[in-house]
Amino acid sequence: MNLSLFRRLVQTLVALGTNGYLLFPFTLDIYKGPLKAVCHPGLNCYACPGALLSCPVGAFQNFLAAVRMSAGAIPNLGGIVVGYLGFIGVLVGRVPCGWLCPFGFIQDLLYKIPTPKFSFWRPLRWCKYVVLVGLVILAPLLIVDQVGLGHPWFCKLLCPAGTLLGAFPLLIIKPNLWENLGFWFWNKFFWFVLIVAGVIFISRFFCRLLCPLGAFYSLFNRISLVKLDYIEGNCVHCLACVPACPTGVRAYEERDSRECILCLRCVQACRFGALDFSLRRPLPAPRKTVARAVEPPKRVTQPT
């Protein structure tokens, strides 16, 4: 099977499978079963009526937002989420972004809309780290109400997955929510429109610019157990891999790029076998014992 088709199939199955609570039109509520104790590896709003899993970014912010409420006990700092995401990151780096994230899949589909396409100004990629530290970690910890409770600020201000998968369906099945729409909703709606417009014109715009989950996974791209392998001897510098990459990585000169989502489109685009998917050894290979060749006797020249 074609690799792109296989990836599309995986993305479709994961997106539909993890949002497969089909009873919500009848219960008019979100799924509340035991699977909600498990986080999705990608960005998938847990307020989505069909969502079977929790959103790791939303859950982590809620842990930090409630940290002052656990006075007396051991504070819940979200180690369960960080451990889970870090474990995935060390194993496979940003593979979840390329293969498992439902919002990444939606971006791939939106980018297929035939319009003029634009490139991404590369320094902007650092914004996602600001979002991770500022909105996901610091703001929920530091901005608290009188009771000491924080808010999930990334969800509240920005998250387009929440607007698309959570807000829109819930506003349809729960019309009473319309009465509470105010500044926060319209702010999120504004960002949503802006991000969707960006996604249509720039490949993986949200992942590259704002996604805190992608920013977290990207920290492990240089040490993860899987990697994109570049075989220099096979490369003819035809640059076929450059337009194929959805995140604008130049695979022939950027080794282990933090932007690489390991979608393997470049591997497919390369006709010379210069790029491949491979495993990185976690530990040095065992030394082979090689019989040392007998050195020829040194010629000693006698001083005359």
Next chain:
Amino acid sequence: MRNPWAIGLIIFFSLLFLIGVNIGELDFLYNVGRTICLSCIGVG
């Protein structure tokens, strides 16, 4: 390229996860997940 950090980090994150489970974070996660996130919708 070899990567001596990977094994250490895998152990570290596994421990972090297990500590989280043991101090009751699983229940917290479950409760968060089954509550409608008003912030996500933009109404709270």
